[in-house]
Amino acid sequence: MTTARSQETPTAMIDRVASLLQSFDGHPRLTLAQISRLANLPRSSAHRILQRLVDLGWVERDGFQYGLGLRMFELGSQVVRRDRAHQAALPFLHALHRSTGLTAHLSVLVSADVLHLERIGTRAETELAWCPGGRQSAVHSAAGRALLAQLDESAWPELTFPAAASSHGIRGLPQLRRDLDQVRERGGVAVDTQWCTAGITAVATAIGPAEAELGAAVSLSGPAGTMPVEKAVAAVRMAAMDIWYAASGVTRLRGRGPRPIILPPAVAAHG
CATH class of the missing domain: 1.10.10.10 (Winged helix-like DNA-binding domain superfamily/Winged helix DNA-binding domain)
Incomplete structure:
Protein backbone atom coordinates (compact mmCIF):
# COMPACT_ATOMS: atom_id res chain seq x y z
CA MET A 1 0.00 0.00 0.00
CA GLU A 74 13.62 32.14 -19.46
CA LEU A 75 12.73 28.51 -20.08
CA GLY A 76 10.11 29.39 -22.68
CA SER A 77 12.58 31.61 -24.51
CA GLN A 78 15.02 28.72 -24.75
CA VAL A 79 12.39 26.59 -26.45
CA VAL A 80 11.64 29.32 -28.99
CA ARG A 81 15.32 30.02 -29.65
CA ARG A 82 15.89 26.37 -30.55
CA ASP A 83 13.13 26.48 -33.17
CA ARG A 84 14.52 26.54 -36.73
CA ALA A 85 11.68 28.60 -38.19
CA HIS A 86 11.89 31.17 -35.40
CA GLN A 87 15.62 31.70 -35.80
CA ALA A 88 15.27 32.08 -39.56
CA ALA A 89 12.23 34.36 -39.30
CA LEU A 90 13.48 36.99 -36.85
CA PRO A 91 15.43 39.25 -39.25
CA PHE A 92 12.63 39.13 -41.80
CA LEU A 93 9.97 39.93 -39.19
CA HIS A 94 11.96 43.00 -38.18
CA ALA A 95 12.33 43.97 -41.84
CA LEU A 96 8.58 43.58 -42.41
CA HIS A 97 7.79 45.84 -39.48
CA ARG A 98 10.37 48.47 -40.46
CA SER A 99 9.29 48.64 -44.07
CA THR A 100 5.52 48.59 -43.52
CA GLY A 101 4.88 50.05 -40.07
CA LEU A 102 2.57 47.07 -39.49
CA THR A 103 2.88 44.39 -36.81
CA ALA A 104 4.57 41.16 -37.88
CA HIS A 105 3.83 37.80 -36.24
CA LEU A 106 5.25 34.29 -36.41
CA SER A 107 2.63 31.72 -35.42
CA VAL A 108 2.06 27.96 -35.28
CA LEU A 109 -1.02 25.75 -35.15
CA VAL A 110 -1.74 24.20 -31.74
CA SER A 111 -4.94 22.14 -31.59
CA ALA A 112 -7.84 24.44 -32.46
CA ASP A 113 -5.80 27.63 -31.99
CA VAL A 114 -2.83 29.47 -33.38
CA LEU A 115 -0.06 30.23 -30.91
CA HIS A 116 1.97 33.39 -31.53
CA LEU A 117 5.68 32.71 -31.08
CA GLU A 118 6.92 36.19 -31.94
CA ARG A 119 5.58 39.69 -32.48
CA ILE A 120 7.48 42.67 -33.87
CA GLY A 121 5.55 45.91 -33.47
CA THR A 122 2.87 46.63 -30.88
CA ARG A 123 0.99 49.79 -31.76
CA ALA A 124 -2.45 48.58 -32.75
CA GLU A 125 -2.71 45.03 -31.39
CA THR A 126 -2.85 45.53 -27.64
CA GLU A 127 -4.87 42.47 -26.57
CA LEU A 128 -3.03 39.64 -24.84
CA ALA A 129 -4.16 37.24 -27.57
CA TRP A 130 -1.85 39.06 -30.03
CA CYS A 131 1.20 38.84 -27.73
CA PRO A 132 3.88 36.13 -27.87
CA GLY A 133 2.37 33.16 -26.08
CA GLY A 134 -1.14 34.36 -26.91
CA ARG A 135 -3.67 32.19 -28.70
CA GLN A 136 -6.43 32.91 -31.20
CA SER A 137 -9.01 30.69 -32.84
CA ALA A 138 -7.50 28.97 -35.88
CA VAL A 139 -10.71 29.32 -37.90
CA HIS A 140 -10.78 33.10 -37.42
CA SER A 141 -7.05 33.82 -37.46
CA ALA A 142 -5.40 34.49 -40.82
CA ALA A 143 -2.36 32.50 -39.67
CA GLY A 144 -4.53 29.57 -38.59
CA ARG A 145 -6.43 29.36 -41.87
CA ALA A 146 -3.24 29.74 -43.92
CA LEU A 147 -1.86 26.67 -42.12
CA LEU A 148 -5.12 24.71 -42.34
CA ALA A 149 -5.27 25.39 -46.09
CA GLN A 150 -2.00 23.47 -46.49
CA LEU A 151 -3.30 20.36 -44.78
CA ASP A 152 -5.58 17.61 -45.95
CA GLU A 153 -8.81 17.80 -43.98
CA SER A 154 -8.06 14.40 -42.43
CA ALA A 155 -4.96 15.97 -40.83
CA TRP A 156 -6.83 18.87 -39.23
CA PRO A 157 -6.98 19.09 -35.45
CA GLU A 158 -10.39 19.01 -33.82
CA LEU A 159 -11.61 22.52 -34.57
CA THR A 160 -13.97 24.78 -32.65
CA PHE A 161 -16.03 27.66 -33.98
CA PRO A 162 -16.26 30.39 -31.32
CA ALA A 163 -18.03 33.66 -32.00
CA ALA A 164 -15.99 36.07 -34.08
CA ALA A 165 -15.28 39.68 -33.16
CA SER A 166 -17.41 40.80 -36.12
CA SER A 167 -20.48 39.46 -37.90
CA HIS A 168 -18.45 38.06 -40.78
CA GLY A 169 -16.46 35.29 -39.06
CA ILE A 170 -16.44 31.56 -39.83
CA ARG A 171 -19.51 29.91 -38.36
CA GLY A 172 -19.13 26.29 -39.37
CA LEU A 173 -17.30 23.66 -41.39
CA PRO A 174 -18.95 24.35 -44.79
CA GLN A 175 -18.05 28.05 -44.57
CA LEU A 176 -14.50 27.17 -43.49
CA ARG A 177 -14.06 24.88 -46.50
CA ARG A 178 -15.20 27.65 -48.86
CA ASP A 179 -12.86 30.14 -47.24
CA LEU A 180 -9.89 27.77 -47.48
CA ASP A 181 -10.61 27.30 -51.19
CA GLN A 182 -10.28 31.08 -51.51
CA VAL A 183 -7.03 30.98 -49.50
CA ARG A 184 -5.59 28.44 -51.95
CA GLU A 185 -6.80 30.49 -54.94
CA ARG A 186 -5.02 33.49 -53.38
CA GLY A 187 -1.77 31.55 -53.40
CA GLY A 188 -1.97 30.46 -49.77
CA VAL A 189 -2.66 33.88 -48.24
CA ALA A 190 -5.49 34.16 -45.69
CA VAL A 191 -7.15 37.37 -44.53
CA ASP A 192 -8.59 38.06 -41.07
CA THR A 193 -11.04 40.92 -41.60
CA GLN A 194 -11.66 41.87 -37.98
CA TRP A 195 -12.59 38.30 -37.05
CA CYS A 196 -10.16 38.00 -34.12
CA THR A 197 -10.27 41.63 -32.99
CA ALA A 198 -12.58 44.46 -34.00
CA GLY A 199 -10.66 47.16 -35.86
CA ILE A 200 -7.72 44.89 -36.76
CA THR A 201 -7.12 43.24 -40.14
CA ALA A 202 -4.41 40.63 -40.68
CA VAL A 203 -2.98 38.75 -43.66
CA ALA A 204 -0.88 35.60 -43.35
CA THR A 205 0.71 32.79 -45.31
CA ALA A 206 2.45 29.56 -44.36
CA ILE A 207 6.23 29.33 -44.50
CA GLY A 208 7.24 26.67 -47.02
CA PRO A 209 5.20 23.72 -48.27
CA ALA A 210 3.33 21.43 -45.88
CA GLU A 211 5.87 18.63 -46.37
CA ALA A 212 8.63 20.93 -45.05
CA GLU A 213 7.14 20.41 -41.56
CA LEU A 214 8.07 23.89 -40.38
CA GLY A 215 4.41 24.35 -39.48
CA ALA A 216 4.64 28.13 -39.08
CA ALA A 217 3.00 31.14 -40.66
CA VAL A 218 4.08 34.77 -41.02
CA SER A 219 1.51 37.56 -40.86
CA LEU A 220 1.06 41.32 -40.91
CA SER A 221 -1.69 43.10 -39.01
CA GLY A 222 -2.81 46.66 -38.59
CA PRO A 223 -5.77 49.05 -38.35
CA ALA A 224 -8.61 47.84 -40.58
CA GLY A 225 -9.40 51.29 -41.92
CA THR A 226 -5.93 52.13 -43.22
CA MET A 227 -4.22 48.80 -43.90
CA PRO A 228 -3.42 48.28 -47.62
CA VAL A 229 -4.34 44.59 -47.81
CA GLU A 230 -3.00 43.80 -51.28
CA LYS A 231 0.41 45.32 -50.58
CA ALA A 232 0.53 43.50 -47.25
CA VAL A 233 -0.29 40.26 -49.10
CA ALA A 234 2.70 40.82 -51.38
CA ALA A 235 4.90 41.58 -48.38
CA VAL A 236 4.05 38.41 -46.43
CA ARG A 237 4.46 36.27 -49.54
CA MET A 238 7.97 37.62 -50.07
CA ALA A 239 8.87 37.29 -46.38
CA ALA A 240 7.57 33.70 -46.20
CA MET A 241 9.72 32.76 -49.18
CA ASP A 242 12.78 34.44 -47.65
CA ILE A 243 12.22 32.69 -44.31
CA TRP A 244 11.75 29.34 -46.05
CA TYR A 245 15.06 29.70 -47.90
CA ALA A 246 16.83 30.83 -44.73
CA ALA A 247 15.41 27.94 -42.66
CA SER A 248 16.36 25.47 -45.38
CA GLY A 249 19.92 26.77 -45.61
CA VAL A 250 19.52 27.56 -49.31
CA THR A 251 20.98 30.80 -50.67
CA ARG A 252 18.66 32.78 -52.91
CA LEU A 253 20.38 34.01 -56.03
CA ARG A 254 18.28 37.14 -56.36
CA GLY A 255 18.82 39.14 -53.20
CA ARG A 256 20.72 38.74 -49.98
CA GLY A 257 18.17 39.34 -47.30
CA PRO A 258 14.93 41.09 -46.40
CA ARG A 259 13.83 43.55 -49.05
CA PRO A 260 11.79 46.58 -48.01
CA ILE A 261 8.14 46.74 -49.04
CA ILE A 262 7.20 50.40 -49.00
CA LEU A 263 3.63 51.02 -47.92
CA PRO A 264 1.79 54.36 -47.55
CA PRO A 265 3.13 56.67 -44.78
CA ALA A 266 -0.35 56.79 -43.21
CA VAL A 267 -0.09 53.10 -42.36
CA ALA A 268 3.27 53.52 -40.65
CA ALA A 269 1.83 56.41 -38.66
CA HIS A 270 -1.15 54.39 -37.40
CA GLY A 271 0.17 50.81 -37.43
Missing part, protein backbone atom coordinates in the same frame (compact mmCIF):
# COMPACT_ATOMS: atom_id res chain seq x y z
CA THR A 2 2.78 2.43 0.89
CA THR A 3 4.58 1.71 -2.37
CA ALA A 4 1.46 2.33 -4.46
CA ARG A 5 0.80 5.63 -2.74
CA SER A 6 4.41 6.74 -3.16
CA GLN A 7 4.14 6.01 -6.89
CA GLU A 8 0.91 7.97 -7.28
CA THR A 9 1.87 10.99 -5.21
CA PRO A 10 4.47 12.54 -7.61
CA THR A 11 2.06 12.25 -10.53
CA ALA A 12 -0.76 13.81 -8.56
CA MET A 13 1.52 16.66 -7.46
CA ILE A 14 2.66 17.32 -11.03
CA ASP A 15 -0.98 17.40 -12.13
CA ARG A 16 -1.79 19.97 -9.44
CA VAL A 17 1.18 22.17 -10.34
CA ALA A 18 0.34 21.95 -14.05
CA SER A 19 -3.30 22.82 -13.36
CA LEU A 20 -2.23 25.81 -11.28
CA LEU A 21 0.18 27.14 -13.93
CA GLN A 22 -2.39 26.65 -16.69
CA SER A 23 -4.80 28.88 -14.81
CA PHE A 24 -2.63 31.84 -15.89
CA ASP A 25 -3.41 31.18 -19.57
CA GLY A 26 -4.97 34.45 -20.71
CA HIS A 27 -4.68 35.98 -17.22
CA PRO A 28 -1.54 38.01 -16.47
CA ARG A 29 -2.48 38.46 -12.80
CA LEU A 30 -4.73 36.42 -10.53
CA THR A 31 -5.66 36.36 -6.86
CA LEU A 32 -5.38 33.23 -4.73
CA ALA A 33 -9.15 32.79 -4.85
CA GLN A 34 -9.18 33.02 -8.65
CA ILE A 35 -6.30 30.56 -8.99
CA SER A 36 -8.00 28.12 -6.62
CA ARG A 37 -11.19 28.27 -8.69
CA LEU A 38 -9.56 28.08 -12.13
CA ALA A 39 -7.19 25.26 -11.13
CA ASN A 40 -9.94 23.41 -9.23
CA LEU A 41 -7.70 23.17 -6.19
CA PRO A 42 -8.45 23.71 -2.50
CA ARG A 43 -7.38 27.18 -1.42
CA SER A 44 -4.85 25.78 1.07
CA SER A 45 -3.24 23.54 -1.57
CA ALA A 46 -3.09 26.37 -4.10
CA HIS A 47 -1.47 28.65 -1.54
CA ARG A 48 1.13 26.06 -0.56
CA ILE A 49 2.09 25.36 -4.19
CA LEU A 50 2.18 29.07 -5.03
CA GLN A 51 4.53 29.81 -2.16
CA ARG A 52 6.99 27.19 -3.38
CA LEU A 53 6.75 28.40 -6.99
CA VAL A 54 7.40 31.97 -5.81
CA ASP A 55 10.52 30.75 -3.98
CA LEU A 56 11.73 29.07 -7.18
CA GLY A 57 11.02 32.10 -9.39
CA TRP A 58 8.36 30.34 -11.48
CA VAL A 59 5.65 32.63 -10.08
CA GLU A 60 5.84 36.24 -8.87
CA ARG A 61 3.70 37.82 -6.17
CA ASP A 62 2.62 41.45 -6.16
CA GLY A 63 0.49 42.22 -3.14
CA PHE A 64 -2.51 39.92 -3.29
CA GLN A 65 -1.97 38.96 -6.93
CA TYR A 66 0.21 36.37 -8.62
CA GLY A 67 1.68 36.15 -12.12
CA LEU A 68 4.11 33.95 -14.02
CA GLY A 69 7.72 34.63 -13.08
CA LEU A 70 10.88 35.34 -15.01
CA ARG A 71 12.04 31.73 -14.72
CA MET A 72 9.07 30.66 -16.84
CA PHE A 73 10.01 33.30 -19.42
Whole structure:
Protein backbone atom coordinates (compact mmCIF):
# COMPACT_ATOMS: atom_id res chain seq x y z
CA MET A 1 0.00 0.00 0.00
CA THR A 2 2.78 2.43 0.89
CA THR A 3 4.58 1.71 -2.37
CA ALA A 4 1.46 2.33 -4.46
CA ARG A 5 0.80 5.63 -2.74
CA SER A 6 4.41 6.74 -3.16
CA GLN A 7 4.14 6.01 -6.89
CA GLU A 8 0.91 7.97 -7.28
CA THR A 9 1.87 10.99 -5.21
CA PRO A 10 4.47 12.54 -7.61
CA THR A 11 2.06 12.25 -10.53
CA ALA A 12 -0.76 13.81 -8.56
CA MET A 13 1.52 16.66 -7.46
CA ILE A 14 2.66 17.32 -11.03
CA ASP A 15 -0.98 17.40 -12.13
CA ARG A 16 -1.79 19.97 -9.44
CA VAL A 17 1.18 22.17 -10.34
CA ALA A 18 0.34 21.95 -14.05
CA SER A 19 -3.30 22.82 -13.36
CA LEU A 20 -2.23 25.81 -11.28
CA LEU A 21 0.18 27.14 -13.93
CA GLN A 22 -2.39 26.65 -16.69
CA SER A 23 -4.80 28.88 -14.81
CA PHE A 24 -2.63 31.84 -15.89
CA ASP A 25 -3.41 31.18 -19.57
CA GLY A 26 -4.97 34.45 -20.71
CA HIS A 27 -4.68 35.98 -17.22
CA PRO A 28 -1.54 38.01 -16.47
CA ARG A 29 -2.48 38.46 -12.80
CA LEU A 30 -4.73 36.42 -10.53
CA THR A 31 -5.66 36.36 -6.86
CA LEU A 32 -5.38 33.23 -4.73
CA ALA A 33 -9.15 32.79 -4.85
CA GLN A 34 -9.18 33.02 -8.65
CA ILE A 35 -6.30 30.56 -8.99
CA SER A 36 -8.00 28.12 -6.62
CA ARG A 37 -11.19 28.27 -8.69
CA LEU A 38 -9.56 28.08 -12.13
CA ALA A 39 -7.19 25.26 -11.13
CA ASN A 40 -9.94 23.41 -9.23
CA LEU A 41 -7.70 23.17 -6.19
CA PRO A 42 -8.45 23.71 -2.50
CA ARG A 43 -7.38 27.18 -1.42
CA SER A 44 -4.85 25.78 1.07
CA SER A 45 -3.24 23.54 -1.57
CA ALA A 46 -3.09 26.37 -4.10
CA HIS A 47 -1.47 28.65 -1.54
CA ARG A 48 1.13 26.06 -0.56
CA ILE A 49 2.09 25.36 -4.19
CA LEU A 50 2.18 29.07 -5.03
CA GLN A 51 4.53 29.81 -2.16
CA ARG A 52 6.99 27.19 -3.38
CA LEU A 53 6.75 28.40 -6.99
CA VAL A 54 7.40 31.97 -5.81
CA ASP A 55 10.52 30.75 -3.98
CA LEU A 56 11.73 29.07 -7.18
CA GLY A 57 11.02 32.10 -9.39
CA TRP A 58 8.36 30.34 -11.48
CA VAL A 59 5.65 32.63 -10.08
CA GLU A 60 5.84 36.24 -8.87
CA ARG A 61 3.70 37.82 -6.17
CA ASP A 62 2.62 41.45 -6.16
CA GLY A 63 0.49 42.22 -3.14
CA PHE A 64 -2.51 39.92 -3.29
CA GLN A 65 -1.97 38.96 -6.93
CA TYR A 66 0.21 36.37 -8.62
CA GLY A 67 1.68 36.15 -12.12
CA LEU A 68 4.11 33.95 -14.02
CA GLY A 69 7.72 34.63 -13.08
CA LEU A 70 10.88 35.34 -15.01
CA ARG A 71 12.04 31.73 -14.72
CA MET A 72 9.07 30.66 -16.84
CA PHE A 73 10.01 33.30 -19.42
CA GLU A 74 13.62 32.14 -19.46
CA LEU A 75 12.73 28.51 -20.08
CA GLY A 76 10.11 29.39 -22.68
CA SER A 77 12.58 31.61 -24.51
CA GLN A 78 15.02 28.72 -24.75
CA VAL A 79 12.39 26.59 -26.45
CA VAL A 80 11.64 29.32 -28.99
CA ARG A 81 15.32 30.02 -29.65
CA ARG A 82 15.89 26.37 -30.55
CA ASP A 83 13.13 26.48 -33.17
CA ARG A 84 14.52 26.54 -36.73
CA ALA A 85 11.68 28.60 -38.19
CA HIS A 86 11.89 31.17 -35.40
CA GLN A 87 15.62 31.70 -35.80
CA ALA A 88 15.27 32.08 -39.56
CA ALA A 89 12.23 34.36 -39.30
CA LEU A 90 13.48 36.99 -36.85
CA PRO A 91 15.43 39.25 -39.25
CA PHE A 92 12.63 39.13 -41.80
CA LEU A 93 9.97 39.93 -39.19
CA HIS A 94 11.96 43.00 -38.18
CA ALA A 95 12.33 43.97 -41.84
CA LEU A 96 8.58 43.58 -42.41
CA HIS A 97 7.79 45.84 -39.48
CA ARG A 98 10.37 48.47 -40.46
CA SER A 99 9.29 48.64 -44.07
CA THR A 100 5.52 48.59 -43.52
CA GLY A 101 4.88 50.05 -40.07
CA LEU A 102 2.57 47.07 -39.49
CA THR A 103 2.88 44.39 -36.81
CA ALA A 104 4.57 41.16 -37.88
CA HIS A 105 3.83 37.80 -36.24
CA LEU A 106 5.25 34.29 -36.41
CA SER A 107 2.63 31.72 -35.42
CA VAL A 108 2.06 27.96 -35.28
CA LEU A 109 -1.02 25.75 -35.15
CA VAL A 110 -1.74 24.20 -31.74
CA SER A 111 -4.94 22.14 -31.59
CA ALA A 112 -7.84 24.44 -32.46
CA ASP A 113 -5.80 27.63 -31.99
CA VAL A 114 -2.83 29.47 -33.38
CA LEU A 115 -0.06 30.23 -30.91
CA HIS A 116 1.97 33.39 -31.53
CA LEU A 117 5.68 32.71 -31.08
CA GLU A 118 6.92 36.19 -31.94
CA ARG A 119 5.58 39.69 -32.48
CA ILE A 120 7.48 42.67 -33.87
CA GLY A 121 5.55 45.91 -33.47
CA THR A 122 2.87 46.63 -30.88
CA ARG A 123 0.99 49.79 -31.76
CA ALA A 124 -2.45 48.58 -32.75
CA GLU A 125 -2.71 45.03 -31.39
CA THR A 126 -2.85 45.53 -27.64
CA GLU A 127 -4.87 42.47 -26.57
CA LEU A 128 -3.03 39.64 -24.84
CA ALA A 129 -4.16 37.24 -27.57
CA TRP A 130 -1.85 39.06 -30.03
CA CYS A 131 1.20 38.84 -27.73
CA PRO A 132 3.88 36.13 -27.87
CA GLY A 133 2.37 33.16 -26.08
CA GLY A 134 -1.14 34.36 -26.91
CA ARG A 135 -3.67 32.19 -28.70
CA GLN A 136 -6.43 32.91 -31.20
CA SER A 137 -9.01 30.69 -32.84
CA ALA A 138 -7.50 28.97 -35.88
CA VAL A 139 -10.71 29.32 -37.90
CA HIS A 140 -10.78 33.10 -37.42
CA SER A 141 -7.05 33.82 -37.46
CA ALA A 142 -5.40 34.49 -40.82
CA ALA A 143 -2.36 32.50 -39.67
CA GLY A 144 -4.53 29.57 -38.59
CA ARG A 145 -6.43 29.36 -41.87
CA ALA A 146 -3.24 29.74 -43.92
CA LEU A 147 -1.86 26.67 -42.12
CA LEU A 148 -5.12 24.71 -42.34
CA ALA A 149 -5.27 25.39 -46.09
CA GLN A 150 -2.00 23.47 -46.49
CA LEU A 151 -3.30 20.36 -44.78
CA ASP A 152 -5.58 17.61 -45.95
CA GLU A 153 -8.81 17.80 -43.98
CA SER A 154 -8.06 14.40 -42.43
CA ALA A 155 -4.96 15.97 -40.83
CA TRP A 156 -6.83 18.87 -39.23
CA PRO A 157 -6.98 19.09 -35.45
CA GLU A 158 -10.39 19.01 -33.82
CA LEU A 159 -11.61 22.52 -34.57
CA THR A 160 -13.97 24.78 -32.65
CA PHE A 161 -16.03 27.66 -33.98
CA PRO A 162 -16.26 30.39 -31.32
CA ALA A 163 -18.03 33.66 -32.00
CA ALA A 164 -15.99 36.07 -34.08
CA ALA A 165 -15.28 39.68 -33.16
CA SER A 166 -17.41 40.80 -36.12
CA SER A 167 -20.48 39.46 -37.90
CA HIS A 168 -18.45 38.06 -40.78
CA GLY A 169 -16.46 35.29 -39.06
CA ILE A 170 -16.44 31.56 -39.83
CA ARG A 171 -19.51 29.91 -38.36
CA GLY A 172 -19.13 26.29 -39.37
CA LEU A 173 -17.30 23.66 -41.39
CA PRO A 174 -18.95 24.35 -44.79
CA GLN A 175 -18.05 28.05 -44.57
CA LEU A 176 -14.50 27.17 -43.49
CA ARG A 177 -14.06 24.88 -46.50
CA ARG A 178 -15.20 27.65 -48.86
CA ASP A 179 -12.86 30.14 -47.24
CA LEU A 180 -9.89 27.77 -47.48
CA ASP A 181 -10.61 27.30 -51.19
CA GLN A 182 -10.28 31.08 -51.51
CA VAL A 183 -7.03 30.98 -49.50
CA ARG A 184 -5.59 28.44 -51.95
CA GLU A 185 -6.80 30.49 -54.94
CA ARG A 186 -5.02 33.49 -53.38
CA GLY A 187 -1.77 31.55 -53.40
CA GLY A 188 -1.97 30.46 -49.77
CA VAL A 189 -2.66 33.88 -48.24
CA ALA A 190 -5.49 34.16 -45.69
CA VAL A 191 -7.15 37.37 -44.53
CA ASP A 192 -8.59 38.06 -41.07
CA THR A 193 -11.04 40.92 -41.60
CA GLN A 194 -11.66 41.87 -37.98
CA TRP A 195 -12.59 38.30 -37.05
CA CYS A 196 -10.16 38.00 -34.12
CA THR A 197 -10.27 41.63 -32.99
CA ALA A 198 -12.58 44.46 -34.00
CA GLY A 199 -10.66 47.16 -35.86
CA ILE A 200 -7.72 44.89 -36.76
CA THR A 201 -7.12 43.24 -40.14
CA ALA A 202 -4.41 40.63 -40.68
CA VAL A 203 -2.98 38.75 -43.66
CA ALA A 204 -0.88 35.60 -43.35
CA THR A 205 0.71 32.79 -45.31
CA ALA A 206 2.45 29.56 -44.36
CA ILE A 207 6.23 29.33 -44.50
CA GLY A 208 7.24 26.67 -47.02
CA PRO A 209 5.20 23.72 -48.27
CA ALA A 210 3.33 21.43 -45.88
CA GLU A 211 5.87 18.63 -46.37
CA ALA A 212 8.63 20.93 -45.05
CA GLU A 213 7.14 20.41 -41.56
CA LEU A 214 8.07 23.89 -40.38
CA GLY A 215 4.41 24.35 -39.48
CA ALA A 216 4.64 28.13 -39.08
CA ALA A 217 3.00 31.14 -40.66
CA VAL A 218 4.08 34.77 -41.02
CA SER A 219 1.51 37.56 -40.86
CA LEU A 220 1.06 41.32 -40.91
CA SER A 221 -1.69 43.10 -39.01
CA GLY A 222 -2.81 46.66 -38.59
CA PRO A 223 -5.77 49.05 -38.35
CA ALA A 224 -8.61 47.84 -40.58
CA GLY A 225 -9.40 51.29 -41.92
CA THR A 226 -5.93 52.13 -43.22
CA MET A 227 -4.22 48.80 -43.90
CA PRO A 228 -3.42 48.28 -47.62
CA VAL A 229 -4.34 44.59 -47.81
CA GLU A 230 -3.00 43.80 -51.28
CA LYS A 231 0.41 45.32 -50.58
CA ALA A 232 0.53 43.50 -47.25
CA VAL A 233 -0.29 40.26 -49.10
CA ALA A 234 2.70 40.82 -51.38
CA ALA A 235 4.90 41.58 -48.38
CA VAL A 236 4.05 38.41 -46.43
CA ARG A 237 4.46 36.27 -49.54
CA MET A 238 7.97 37.62 -50.07
CA ALA A 239 8.87 37.29 -46.38
CA ALA A 240 7.57 33.70 -46.20
CA MET A 241 9.72 32.76 -49.18
CA ASP A 242 12.78 34.44 -47.65
CA ILE A 243 12.22 32.69 -44.31
CA TRP A 244 11.75 29.34 -46.05
CA TYR A 245 15.06 29.70 -47.90
CA ALA A 246 16.83 30.83 -44.73
CA ALA A 247 15.41 27.94 -42.66
CA SER A 248 16.36 25.47 -45.38
CA GLY A 249 19.92 26.77 -45.61
CA VAL A 250 19.52 27.56 -49.31
CA THR A 251 20.98 30.80 -50.67
CA ARG A 252 18.66 32.78 -52.91
CA LEU A 253 20.38 34.01 -56.03
CA ARG A 254 18.28 37.14 -56.36
CA GLY A 255 18.82 39.14 -53.20
CA ARG A 256 20.72 38.74 -49.98
CA GLY A 257 18.17 39.34 -47.30
CA PRO A 258 14.93 41.09 -46.40
CA ARG A 259 13.83 43.55 -49.05
CA PRO A 260 11.79 46.58 -48.01
CA ILE A 261 8.14 46.74 -49.04
CA ILE A 262 7.20 50.40 -49.00
CA LEU A 263 3.63 51.02 -47.92
CA PRO A 264 1.79 54.36 -47.55
CA PRO A 265 3.13 56.67 -44.78
CA ALA A 266 -0.35 56.79 -43.21
CA VAL A 267 -0.09 53.10 -42.36
CA ALA A 268 3.27 53.52 -40.65
CA ALA A 269 1.83 56.41 -38.66
CA HIS A 270 -1.15 54.39 -37.40
CA GLY A 271 0.17 50.81 -37.43
